[in-house]
Amino acid sequence: MALDKPYLDIPGTTIFDLDESRKGYWLNQFCMSLMKAENRARYKANECAYLEEWPMTEEQKQAVMARDLNRCVASGGNIYFLGKIGAADGRSFQYMAGSMTGMSEEAYRKMMIDGGRSIEGNRTIVEKK
Amino acid sequence: MARISASVYTSHVPAIGAAIDLGKTAEPYWAPLFAGYEPSKAWLKANTPDVIFLVFNDHATAFSLEIVPTFAIGVAAQYLPADEGYGARPVPKVIGHPELASHIAQSVIQDDFDLTIVNRMDVDHGLTVPLSLMCGQPAAWPCPVIPFAVNVVLYPVPSGNRCFQLGRAIRKAVASYDQNLRVQIWGTGGMSHQLHGPRAGLINREFDHAFLDQLIADPAGLARKPHVEYMREAGAEAVELVMWLIARGAMDDAEPGGEAPHVRHRFYHVPASNTAVGHLILENR
Numbered sequence: 069m070a071l072d073k074p075y076l077d078i079p080g081t082t083i084f085d086l087d088e089s090r091k092g093y094w095l096n097q098f099c100m101s102l103m104k105a106e107n108r109a110r111y112k113a114n115e116c117a118y119l120e121e122w123p124m125t126e127e128q129k130q131a132v133m134a135r136d137l138n139r140c141v142a143s144g145g146n147i148y149f150l151g152k153i154g155a156a157d158g159r160s161f162q163y164m165a166g167s168m169t170g171m172s173e174e175a176y177r178k179m180m181i182d183g184g185r186s187i188e189g190n191r192t193i194v195e196k197k
Numbered sequence: 198m199a200r201i202s203a204s205v206y207t208s209h210v211p212a213i214g215a216a217i218d219l220g221k222t223a224e225p226y227w228a229p230l231f232a233g234y235e236p237s238k239a240w241l242k243a244n245t246p247d248v249i250f251l252v253f254n255d256h257a258t259a260f261s262l263e264i265v266p267t268f269a270i271g272v273a274a275q276y277l278p279a280d281e282g283y284g285a286r287p288v289p290k291v292i293g294h295p296e297l298a299s300h301i302a303q304s305v306i307q308d309d310f311d312l313t314i315v316n317r318m319d320v321d322h323g324l325t326v327p328l329s330l331m332c333g334q335p336a337a338w339p340c341p342v343i344p345f346a347v348n349v350v351l352y353p354v355p356s357g358n359r360c361f362q363l364g365r366a367i368r369k370a371v372a373s374y375d376q377n378l379r380v381q382i383w384g385t386g387g388m389s390h391q392l393h394g395p396r397a398g399l400i401n402r403e404f405d406h407a408f409l410d411q412l413i414a415d416p417a418g419l420a421r422k423p424h425v426e427y428m429r430e431a432g433a434e435a436v437e438l439v440m441w442l443i444a445r446g447a448m449d450d451a452e453p454g455g456e457a458p459h460v461r462h463r464f465y466h467v468p469a470s471n472t473a474v475g476h477l478i479l480e481n482r
Contacts, residue, residue, distance in 0.1 A: 074425045075352075080396030081433050085352040093262055100261040103282055138394065147393035147434075148257040148350055155282025161211060162470045165397040176398060180468040181226075184389070184400025191429055 079196040084146040092144020095128040099149035102156045111156060137168050199297070199374035202246060203461070204444040205237070205383040206412070206477040207330055209253060211322040212470035214286055217329050230474060233464035234330045240461055240478060241331050241339070247378040248294045249342045250301075250367065252443045253323035253385045254349045256281070259315075265351050266313035268363065270305075271344035272298040279319035288325050288334075294341040297374055301343070304370035310363050320344055327385045330476075349386065349437045354424065360439045361420035364446020371447075384444030386437030388465075390472035399432040400473050405465060408438060409475060413460055416445040449481045456482045 075083045082088065089096070098119070101107045111118040119129045131139035132153060140150050147164075154164040166176030179185060189195055213230070216222055222231045258279045260266065276291040302312055324344055332339055348354055355363075364382070371380050388405040391397050408431075411419040420442050427436045449455035458479040466474045 074423075075428050078396070078429050078433070080394045081391065081428070082394055083352050083428060083433060084350065089262060089351055096257070096262050100257060103258070103280060105280070108282075141393055146257070146350065149262075150393075152257070152282045160470070161392065165392045165471045168393060169395055169397050179398055180400075180471060183402070183467055184473070185391075185396065185398040187399060187401040187404070187430060190396055190399060 077193045079190060079193045082141050088144050088146070090144070092128075092146065094122050094124045095132070095140065095143060095145050096149035098122045098124060098132075099145070099152040102152040108156050135167070137164060141168075199371045199376060199378040199380055201368055201371055201382055201447050201481065202379045203244065203381050203478065203480040204448055204458070205327075205331065205381060206441050206444060206475070206479075207327050207383070207385055208387055208469065208472060208474040208476070209323045209326040209385045210469040210472045210474065211281070211326065213474075214322050214326040214329055215283075217334065218287055230466050230469055233466055233474075233476065236462050237331055237476065237478060238333055245339045246381040247340055248297055248380045249340060250345060250371075250380055250382045251324055251327065251342050251385070252345045252347060252383060252440045253320075253327070254437060254440065255346045256321055256323060257350065258321035259318045259346070262351070265348050266346070267348045267355055268310065269313040269315045269318075269346040270298055270302050271315045271318055271346070272302060273316050273318065276318055276320045276344060278325055279321045281321050286322070286325055288329060289337045291320055291324065291328075291338060291344065292341045294343050297371075297378065297380075298343045300374050301367060301370040304373060305363070305366045308366040308369065310366055315344075315346070318344065318346070323385060327383055345443070347440050347443070349440065352424075354436055354439060356424070357420040357422050357439045357442050360442040361416060361446035361451070364443040364448075365451050367443070368447040368451070382444045382447045384441035386440045387431075387435055388438060388473040388475040389431040390434045391432030392434050392471055394433075396432070398471060400467055401431045402465075402467065402473070404431045405473050405475055409463065409465070409477060412441060412445055412477065413479070416442065416451065420446075445479075448479060458482065
C-alpha cells in the first residue's frame with residue numbers, strides 16, 4: 069500500500085521526503101562539499117570540472133550552473149543544502165528564496181517587510197487555481 | 198536534585214546572527230526585533246541557570262545526508278561554531294556538560310527514546326543564534342550548554358506528540374540527577390517560514406499567534422497537530438516548531454497535577470529575512 073503523503077497538494081512547495089532525498093542524494097552531497105574552504109576555491113576556479121567529479125544527473129549539473137534553484141529542488145535538492153551554493157556565491161538566504169518566486173530581489177524584500185506572502189489562496193493547488 | 202526552572206522559545210534565523218556579528222542591530226530594519234529581546238537578556242542575567250538544554254536543528258551542517266539522526270544529544274566537553282559557508286560566526290565556543298548529558302541520555306534511552314549519542318559536532322546558527330539573542334555578545338556564554346539536535350530537514354520528522362512525550366522524559370531524567378542544578382530547556386526554530394519554491398516568503402500571523410496561545414495553555418492538545426498543518430498553513434520549513442514541544446513537555450504542568458507556568462515574556466515580529474520571529478519565556482512556579 070502506498071504511503072499517505074497529504075502534503076503533495078501544497079502549491080509551490082516540495083516537501084523534502086525520503087523519495088526526494090534519494091533522487092537528490094549526490095546533488096545535496098555536492099552542495100555539502102562546499103562547506104570546506106578548499107573545495108569552494110576549487111569549485112569557483114572551475115565549476116564544470118568540479119561538478120564532473122560528482123555522480124549527479126546532467127539535469128542537476130545544468131540546474132546548478134544556471135543557479136536555477138527551482139530546477140535544483142525539482143531534481144531532489146533541499147534548500148538547506150542548496151544554500152551552500154548561494155553561500156559560495158556570497159548570496160544571502162533572502163536572495164536565494166526570492167530567486168525562486170519569480171519576483172525581483174527588491175519586490176521580494178518589500179513583500180517580506182510588508183508582512184510576507186499571504187496564506188489566502190496558497191493552501192492547496194485547487195485553492196490556488 | 199536538578200530541576201528544570203524555566204523554558205525559553207525562540208526562532209533562530211541565520212540573518213539575525215549576521216546582523217549581530219556585523220553590528221547592524223540598531224539599523225531600522227533590525228532595531229524592533231532586538232528591542233523585543235531586551236527584557237529577555239535582563240531576565241537571563243537575573244536567572245542564569247547552571248545548564249541550558251538547547252533543542253535545535255542542524256541545517257545540513259554537522260549532518261549531511263550520509264547519516265540523519267532523528268534525535269541526537271551532545272555529550273562532548275565542547276562544541277565549535279560551524280563554518281556554514283560564510284566562515285564561522287565570531288562567537289564563543291560552546292562548553293558542554295558531559296556528565297548531565299550522559300545522565301539524561303541514559304535515562305531517556307531507557308525510557309524508550311532511542312537517542313543518537315554525539316561526541317563531536319560543530320554547532321550551526323540553530324544553536325548559536327538563540328544564545329546570541331538571549332546573551333548578546335559576551336566573551337563566554339553564561340553557562341554550559343547541552344546541544345540536542347532534532348531532524349526537521351528530512352521528512353518525516355518526529356511528530357509533535359513524540360516531541361512532547363520526549364520532553365516529559367527529559368524532565369524526569371533531570372529530576373533524577375544527584376547534583377543540585379538549575380536547568381533551563383530552550384526550544385528553537387520557526388515560526389512561519391518557507392524558504393523554497395514559488396511559495397517562498399509565506400507568513401501566517403494568525404497561525405503563529407494561535408500556536409503561541411495554545412503552547413501556553415494547552416500544549417498536550419497542540420502536540421496532536423499533524424505535520425501537514427504546519428507545512429500547509431505556515432510554510433514547509435515551519436515544521437521546525439515541533440521542537441518547541443520538547444521544551445514545553447519538560448515543564449511541570451505536563452505532568453498530572455503540575456502547576457501551569459508563569460508567562461514571563463512574549464514577543465512576535467515580522468520579518469527577519471524570510472521568517473516570522475516568535476519568542477516566549479515560561480517559568481515553573
